Amino acid sequence: MTILGIDFYRLFLNADINLIYNLFINVFAIILILQTFELLNLSRYFIRDDKINGEILDEEKLNFDTNSNLIWDYNIIKSQYSNFNKSVRKIIDFFLIDQNFKKLLYANVLLSAILIVNNIITFFPINFIIIFLLIFIQLLISNRFGGSFNGASDSMIILILISILFFESDEVANLFDVTIKSNLNQKLSFIYLTFNVCNSYFSAGLVKVKEKNWLKGLALRIFLKESIVESKLKNKILDLLKIDIISKCACIFIILWEISIIFVIFMPNYLMIYLTFGLIFHFSNYLLFGLNRFFLLWIITYPILLYTSIHYLSTLGMCVL
Amino acid sequence: MFDNLYVVLILLFLTIFIFSSLPKIFKSPYLFFFKNIFASWKLFDVSDYKLIVKYKVSNKVTNNNEKFDELNWTEFQNKTSLSLSSILFNPKGNLMLYYKSNLLSLANELSEIEESGNSESLTIQENISYNILLKYVQKRIIDESKENSYISGINSLEDLRYVFKIVSIDSKNKIEEDILISPAYNINLL
Numbered sequence: 262m263t264i265l266g267i268d269f270y271r272l273f274l275n276a277d278i279n280l281i282y283n284l285f286i287n288v289f290a291i292i293l294i295l296q297t298f299e300l301l302n303l304s305r306y307f308i309r310d311d312k313i314n315g316e317i318l319d320e321e322k323l324n325f326d327t328n329s330n331l332i333w334d335y336n337i338i339k340s341q342y343s344n345f346n347k348s349v350r351k352i353i354d355f356f357l358i359d360q361n362f363k364k365l366l367y368a369n370v371l372l373s374a375i376l377i378v379n380n381i382i383t384f385f386p387i388n389f390i391i392i393f394l395l396i397f398i399q400l401l402i403s404n405r406f407g408g409s410f411n412g413a414s415d416s417m418i419i420l421i422l423i424s425i426l427f428f429e430s431d432e433v434a435n436l437f438d439v440t441i442k443s444n445l446n447q448k449l450s451f452i453y454l455t456f457n458v459c460n461s462y463f464s465a466g467l468v469k470v471k472e473k474n475w476l477k478g479l480a481l482r483i484f485l486k487e488s489i490v491e492s493k494l495k496n497k498i499l500d501l502l503k504i505d506i507i508s509k510c511a512c513i514f515i516i517l518w519e520i521s522i523i524f525v526i527f528m529p530n531y532l533m534i535y536l537t538f539g540l541i542f543h544f545s546n547y548l549l550f551g552l553n554r555f556f557l558l559w560i561i562t563y564p565i566l567l568y569t570s571i572h573y574l575s576t577l578g579m580c581v582l
Numbered sequence: 583m584f585d586n587l588y589v590v591l592i593l594l595f596l597t598i599f600i601f602s603s604l605p606k607i608f609k610s611p612y613l614f615f616f617k618n619i620f621a622s623w624k625l626f627d628v629s630d631y632k633l634i635v636k637y638k639v640s641n642k643v644t645n646n647n648e649k650f651d652e653l654n655w656t657e658f659q660n661k662t663s664l665s666l667s668s669i670l671f672n673p674k675g676n677l678m679l680y681y682k683s684n685l686l687s688l689a690n691e692l693s694e695i696e697e698s699g700n701s702e703s704l705t706i707q708e709n710i711s712y713n714i715l716l717k718y719v720q721k722r723i724i725d726e727s728k729e730n731s732y733i734s735g736i737n738s739l740e741d742l743r744y745v746f747k748i749v750s751i752d753s754k755n756k757i758e759e760d761i762l763i764s765p766a767y768n769i770n771l772l
Contacts, residue, residue: 332718492664551664553670
């Protein structure tokens with residue numbers, strides 16, 4: 262299969278797993294840094310600041326300048342932990358309360374940066390611990406926003422980190438003088454991530470099959486009207502979707518595209534066509550709905566999907582078919 | 583023991599699948615903390631109703647009796663345009679997306695409270711999504727009062743009182759229905 266003059270099948274067939282992994286982990290770490298900076302940019306909306314420009318403010322000025330922006334006030338959020346026992350609540354409070362939470366975000370940036378440096382010059386040879394800490398921080402971040410600040414992308418970050426944790430698990434095995442047979446950890450890592458990405462498409466498709474608005478072709482129109490993005494492109498597509506047949510075809514195509522992943526993943530040649538549509542699908546989601554995280558985090562997993570399909574799943578597909 | 587890769591994988595995937603299909607498990611407070619490990623991808627379910635928020639602001643100084651009835655509702659606008667860089671860095675857009683998902687959660691929680699009819703359940707004023715929406719509306723009012731003094735005679739933010747409501751609009755018939763009207767609030771910066 263050749264796209265833009267590049268034979269992707271041959272490229273991924275001959276590719277070194279470590280090279281694919283290193284490229285993936287570096288791009289992922291950069292995205293993680295960018296997304297943490299997004300949160301830091303919004304920090305005035307969820308962190309009570311007792312200092313502005315290093316100057317401690319009097320109470321009246323402090324309330325106006327800082328708390329007028331406060332939306333996700335921890336005093337509101339923490340009520341979700343009211344059923345936890347006192348000591349667990351204290352630990353959670355310690356990490357999630359205003360300034361400590363900001364430090365946690367900086368730690369996230371630092372650890373992600375170490376991950377990149379480590380892959381280039383092996384600066385700090387314990388990736389396993391870094392990944393473990395990053396998972397812990399991500400769980401805290403997603404809970405700080407009640408699990409709903411970009412719910413899907415928060416989950417994908419954690420799933421990617423777990424797959425990286427599998428990949429790096431040979432570090433722990435080496436510590437205990439255990440040899441992992443046939444690079445089982447690497448296979449497990451790639452297949453775990455592939456399964457989760459496929460599950461994300463398949464489950465989303467399955468939900469749409471049960472929704473009458475998707476089957477009637479109304480869903481895209483409704484979603485687009487409610488989109489946060491204002492653009493000429495959105496208005497043009499909305500005009501196009503007013504034609505019933507186009508709207509219905511688009512909805513049915515998305516459902517079929519999402520559900521077909523469970524077959525296509527076993528057929529690398531078709532998977533490449535599938536992922537090309539995936540690229541268009543995610544980029545459209547960004548342009549029309551502003552979902553930049555949904556674009557970045559899913560797209561970076563595509564090389565892993567291709568590698569896994571070619572090396573681990575295509576033979577299984579031949580048996581099934 | 584783990585020679586057979588596929589046995590390990592099947593066990594692993596079965597665990598993930600079972601956990602992600604049983605959302606009720608996450609009602610346990612400790613498992614709730616780990617719910618993002620077992621992601622649910624049931625996104626993009628769409629309803630026939632569009633949810634919007636409207637608000638009214640009253641000025642204590644010029645409107646002694648706080649007659650909200652005489653004021654018009656203002657719709658909470660939540661639109662942005664994208665720039666080239668926002669594919670990598672989009673805080674404003676993500677803030678708006680969070681507002682939307684918070685509004686949806688609140689609407690779902692409202693219908694759950696209504697369906698359960700349980701008098702012991704939390705009142706809506708204690709609900710997290712409600713309180714976050716309250717803060718959103720308050721912030722919008724503060725920003726507007728700073729930018730354009732559309733309320734004449736304003737001395738301080740403490741002079742302002744506001745109410746807001748969630749309106750569901752039938753996408754076919756354009757019929758509006760109020761699903762929640764808040765009590766009147768003072769601007770509270772604490």
